[in-house]
Amino acid sequence: MSDPGFACCTPLTGSAMSSEQAEELAALLKALADPVRLRMVSLIASSEAGEACVCDLNEAFDLTQATISHHLKVLHSAGILDREKRGVWVYYAVRPAALSAVANVFSSPALAGASA
Amino acid sequence: MSDPGFACCTPLTGSAMSSEQAEELAALLKALADPVRLRMVSLIASSEAGEACVCDLNEAFDLTQATISHHLKVLHSAGILDREKRGVWVYYAVRPAALSAVANVFSSPALAGASA
DNA sequence: GGATCGTAATGACATCCGTCGATGTGATGA
DNA sequence: TCATCACATCGACGGATGTCATTACGATCC
Numbered sequence: 211m212s213d214p215g216f217a218c219c220t221p222l223t224g225s226a227m228s229s230e231q232a233e234e235l236a237a238l239l240k241a242l243a244d245p246v247r248l249r250m251v252s253l254i255a256s257s258e259a260g261e262a263c264v265c266d267l268n269e270a271f272d273l274t275q276a277t278i279s280h281h282l283k284v285l286h287s288a289g290i291l292d293r294e295k296r297g298v299w300v301y302y303a304v305r306p307a308a309l310s311a312v313a314n315v316f317s318s319p320a321l322a323g324a325s326a
Numbered sequence: 327m328s329d330p331g332f333a334c335c336t337p338l339t340g341s342a343m344s345s346e347q348a349e350e351l352a353a354l355l356k357a358l359a360d361p362v363r364l365r366m367v368s369l370i371a372s373s374e375a376g377e378a379c380v381c382d383l384n385e386a387f388d389l390t391q392a393t394i395s396h397h398l399k400v401l402h403s404a405g406i407l408d409r410e411k412r413g414v415w416v417y418y419a420v421r422p423a424a425l426s427a428v429a430n431v432f433s434s435p436a437l438a439g440a441s442a
Numbered sequence: 443g444g445a446t447c448g449t450a451a452t453g454a455c456a457t458c459c460g461t462c463g464a465t466g467t468g469a470t471g472a
Numbered sequence: 473t474c475a476t477c478a479c480a481t482c483g484a485c486g487g488a489t490g491t492c493a494t495t496a497c498g499a500t501c502c
Contacts, residue, residue, distance in 0.1 A: 227369075
C-alpha cells in the first residue's frame, strides 16, 4: 500500500509493550482513572492504620452509599484494595504492590525516556 | 444521623488528595487507561528518536486512520504527547514530565505507603 | 494548476461508565 | 423474635467513549 520506497521516519524498536501487557495495565489504570476512586485510595492510604471502613468513606464523599460501594468494588476487583470484614464493618486497605507497579511502568526509561 | 457516639474506626488524616488534584490526575490517567493508547505511548517512547509519525502508528495497529488520529488527539490534549509537523508528516513525541508525574504520585509514601 | 498523498475533523452508532433509588443480606442488640 | 445497622447487589438512566465512514484541508509532485 502506497509503498513510498523509503521509511517516512525512524523505525520503532518494536519491542515496546505487548498487547497483553497493555491490556493488563490499562485495566489497572482504568480503575484508577476516576477522581472519586483516586481520592478513595488516597484517603485510605493516608489514614493512620492504612485502612478505612466504608462508613468513613460514606461521610467523606457526597455520594450515595451504593455509589461508594460500587467504586470500592471496582478498586477491589482491580486488585488495588484489599477487603476484610471485621465484625459489623468492612475495612479496605491499599495493596502497595499494585500502586508501585504503576509507578514502575511510568518511571522505566523505556517509557519515560528521562534518564536516557 | 445515626450518631453512634463513637468512631467506628481509625480517623483518616484528612489531607490526602484534594478534589482538584484528583480531577487533574484522573484526566491524565483516563487518557492512558486504554490498551491502544498505552501501546502508542510505549511505541513512541521506545523508538530510536523518541518520536513517531502517524504513518508508522497506522501500520502498527489494526485500526482505521481516523481512530488512530483520535487516540493521538486524546493523548495530545492530555499533555502526554507533543505534536510537531515536519513537511508532510506529523510527528508525536512523549512528554516525559507527564509520565514521571504519574510515577511520582504512585511512588509517593502517602499513596504507596510502602516506606512508612 | 490539477492530481495525489498524509492527516485532521465531523457525524453516527454501539457500548461502557458513573450515579441513583430500591431491595437484599448478615450481624447486632433490645 | 423483631427492629436496626452496615454493606452489597440490582435495575435503570444519562452522559462519556471507542470505532468507523466520510469529508475536508494542506503539502507535494507532475
